[in-house]
Structure formats: structure tokens, C-alpha cells
Amino acid sequence: MFNSKVLSIDIGSKDTKIVLGTQSKKNVIIEKTITMTTPVGCYHDGNIIDITKFKNEISDVLQKENIRSKSIIITTKSTTVITRDIDIPVAKKEDMNSIIKFQMERYLPIMFDDYIMQYKILEEFEEDGIKQAKVTVVVYPKIMAEGYYNLVKELKGNAVALDISSNSINKLFIENIKVNDENYSLEDTVGVIDLGYDFINVNIISDGNVQFTRIINYGGSNIDIDIAKQLSISEEEAEDQKLEQCNLESEASSDRQSSTVNDIAKAQVRNWTEEIERMINYYKNKDQGNKVDKIYIYGGSSNIKGIETFIKEILNLPVTKIQSLSNVNCSKLNTSKVDSSIIDAELSMYLNAIGAIIRLR
Structure with missing residues (x-):
């Protein structure tokens, strides 16, 4: 598996990102990145609806x-x-x-026979003389996993792994890396937030592990829908308006349409940020000593102009868009005459697919 090429596919509600790459020790070498539109009617909230059509695309x-x-x-x-x-x-x-399943059944009103369960030990500690383990548990619907396995079979491929976004991004945040040429320390607790199209995935990473992850039902699509309604245009046109005219750092524009677009984006991003703040406060209140030192953002909606400053002012925390990671090698992309500035701008779109390439021994 190591040093061999793999195809990593990150399926989203709007776009599907494909990365061809190789794991070399603790680094990922990227050879090709592709974004394709997720076919309409083929995918919803993790479930593949039409395997044949999706496979063909x-x-x-x-x-x-x-x-x-x-x-x-x-x-x-x-x-x-x-x-x-x-x-x-x-x-x-x-x-x-057996112990984990017994504990989880106490909290979750689900039929466990319909789910796949995996766990990861985060740490061990002693309490009242008894050795304890803090464990993160992932419970995954079997029918969803089968859909992905069947998609890989339809593509005449070999299924190497099925990953979730929070785990994929976690594997990129390791010791002795640089994020945007700045040193990242495992001693820092960071929020790594995927600003997606339909969902926002909040991950809090500390000591090299995701300590908390939640999905918020907001995303870039909410801005597009509101702009489309207000200006009586299509959602595709609304997305273009958002990316061209939005600047969350600017005050009201003299151009009425630009001002409307900006006001809509600000209202939605404020909603997102208040929900993110609620998640952060929940994490901080879970255990004494919990903290968040910095926020990293990535994903399609992180490209909205001024979004870093806008979120920073609400959360009162440093906020940075991920543009480069020292353990992600894009040199092979550069040799194919791709402008390095474009690679930096688009890297955050592919981070989930890139992180999934890493297979821990």
C-alpha cells in the first residue's frame, strides 16, 4: 500500500474531488487533482442513490x-x-x-446490527485505582458502506479503505509539520473546519487526535439559495455572484446588487460562526482544561473573500485558511505546468481526499 499509487475520491453533495497520489513515509505526493460535479440525483447525505450513473460519470x-x-x-x-x-x-x-458496544447501546437508540463500529484509543489514564481508556467511536451505517463498496466494484477497482472526513484531515495534522509555512505544534488545540457546500464539519484536534467532531447543517448552498431568491437568478449564477462580489471585510457597497450579495453572505456566515462558537464552547465545557488556540478553515466556502477576518472577529481567535501543508508534496503537479499559486489556492478543496491517502501502519 505504501509507495503505491492510489485514487482517493472525496464525494460531496455538489462536487466530487479526486486525487491521484502516493504515501511516502509521513508525506503524501500528489500527482493529479480533479473536481467533477456530483451527478444530480446520485448522492444524498452520504448515500449513493444511483450507482450506475455515478460510476459512468x-x-x-x-x-x-x-x-x-x-x-x-x-x-x-x-x-x-x-x-x-x-x-x-x-x-x-x-x-x-463488546465493552464499547455495550456502552454505546446505552446512549444510542439504534439497531447496531445495521451499523459498522470502529474505535480508536485516544489515551489511557487511571481513575479511582482503575485503568481507563478514552476512546473515540465511529458508528457507520452498513447500507452506506455497501454503496461505496459497490461503486468501487463498478469502477473495476480494489477497495483499499473507506474513510470519514474528520479522520482524513486528522492524519494530516501530525508532529513537525508546517501549515502555511508556520510551525504546527501538537501542544496546540486547533479547530480544523471544513466549510463545505451543504455541511460544515467542525473538528477539534489536540495531541494529534480529533477530540471532538460535529457536522452543522449549514454551508455555501445557503448563501447561493438566498442570493438566487433575492436577485431572481439561478443558484449557479448566485454562486458566481458570491465569489465575484462578496468581501466580508468591506462595508456597504455603492452598487446595490453587490451590497445585497454581501449582506446575504455576511448574515449566513454569521449564523455559521455562531453555531461554530456554540460547538467550541460545548467542547471547552466538557472537561476542565479544554481550550482552542487557533482555527484553520478549508473547503469551498473558505474561498469567500474576507471570511478569515470575519470569523476571527466573532470568535476572537486566530483564523487561517489552509493554503499549504509541508507534508503534502505538490511538486509533481508543478512539473505539469500548473501555476503554483493556483495549487495553493485550491489545495484546501482536496484536503479530505489527500488525508485519506494516508494509511497508518
Whole structure:
């Protein structure tokens, strides 16, 4: 698996991002990045609705780009994927699954036979003389996983892994890396937030692990819908207006349409940020000593002009859009005559797919 090319596919409600790359030790070497529109009626909240149509669209793109890699990883996000942190007594490895399942069944009113459960031990500690473990548990709908497996089979590929966005981004935030040429420390607790089209994924990373993750049902589509209604234009035109005319740092424009677009974007991003603030406060109140030192943003809606400053002023925390990571090597993209400034601008669009390429030994 290591040092061999893989195709990583990050499926989103609006766009599907495809990355051809290789894991080399702790780095990821990127050879190609592609964005294709997720076919209408093929995907909803993590579920593939029309496998045949989706497969045909992906196959056409891969053929056009002359990509033949058969090792495929899929990463996605969904409101139906449940992630929880629990404390349990330390036990033998073969007993851990049963203990975790028993604990999770107490909290979640679901039929566990319909789900796949995986866990990761974050830390071990002692309480009242008993050895305990803090464990993060992911509960994933089987029918959703089967949909992805069948998609890979339809693509005549080999399914290497199925990942979730919070885990994918977590694997990029490791010791001794630089984010935008600045040192990142595992001692810092950072919010890494994916500003997507339909969803915002809030991840809080501390000591190299995601300690908290939640999905917010807001995204760039809410801005597009409001602009389209207000200006009586299509949502596609509204998205163009958003990217061209929005600047969240600017005051009211003399141009009435630009001012309307900006006001709509500001209102929506303020809603997002207040929800993000609520999540951060919930995390801080969970345990004494919990804190958040800095916010990193990525994803399509992080491209809205002035969004870093706008969020920073509300949260009163440093906010930075991820433009480069020292453990992501884009030199092979540069050799194909791609402007390096374009790579920096678009890297944040592909971070979930890039992180999914990393397979931990």
C-alpha cells in the first residue's frame, strides 16, 4: 500500500474531488487533482442513490484524464455517521469491542446490527485505582458502506479503505509539520473546519487526535439559495455572484446588487460562526482544561473573500485558511505546468481526499 499509487475520491453533495497520489513515509505526493460535479440525483447525505450513473460519470472523467489506478479509497461525511468519545475500563483487545458496544447501546437508540463500529484509543489514564481508556467511536451505517463498496466494484477497482472526513484531515495534522509555512505544534488545540457546500464539519484536534467532531447543517448552498431568491437568478449564477462580489471585510457597497450579495453572505456566515462558537464552547465545557488556540478553515466556502477576518472577529481567535501543508508534496503537479499559486489556492478543496491517502501502519 505504501509507495503505491492510489485514487482517493472525496464525494460531496455538489462536487466530487479526486486525487491521484502516493504515501511516502509521513508525506503524501500528489500527482493529479480533479473536481467533477456530483451527478444530480446520485448522492444524498452520504448515500449513493444511483450507482450506475455515478460510476459512468467518474469513469468518463478518469478516462479523459488517462488515470488507470485500480486502488481506490473513498472518504465522505454524513449526518448519519455517529462519532462519540467514551471512557471505558481497559481490557484485553478481544473484549474491547463488546465493552464499547455495550456502552454505546446505552446512549444510542439504534439497531447496531445495521451499523459498522470502529474505535480508536485516544489515551489511557487511571481513575479511582482503575485503568481507563478514552476512546473515540465511529458508528457507520452498513447500507452506506455497501454503496461505496459497490461503486468501487463498478469502477473495476480494489477497495483499499473507506474513510470519514474528520479522520482524513486528522492524519494530516501530525508532529513537525508546517501549515502555511508556520510551525504546527501538537501542544496546540486547533479547530480544523471544513466549510463545505451543504455541511460544515467542525473538528477539534489536540495531541494529534480529533477530540471532538460535529457536522452543522449549514454551508455555501445557503448563501447561493438566498442570493438566487433575492436577485431572481439561478443558484449557479448566485454562486458566481458570491465569489465575484462578496468581501466580508468591506462595508456597504455603492452598487446595490453587490451590497445585497454581501449582506446575504455576511448574515449566513454569521449564523455559521455562531453555531461554530456554540460547538467550541460545548467542547471547552466538557472537561476542565479544554481550550482552542487557533482555527484553520478549508473547503469551498473558505474561498469567500474576507471570511478569515470575519470569523476571527466573532470568535476572537486566530483564523487561517489552509493554503499549504509541508507534508503534502505538490511538486509533481508543478512539473505539469500548473501555476503554483493556483495549487495553493485550491489545495484546501482536496484536503479530505489527500488525508485519506494516508494509511497508518
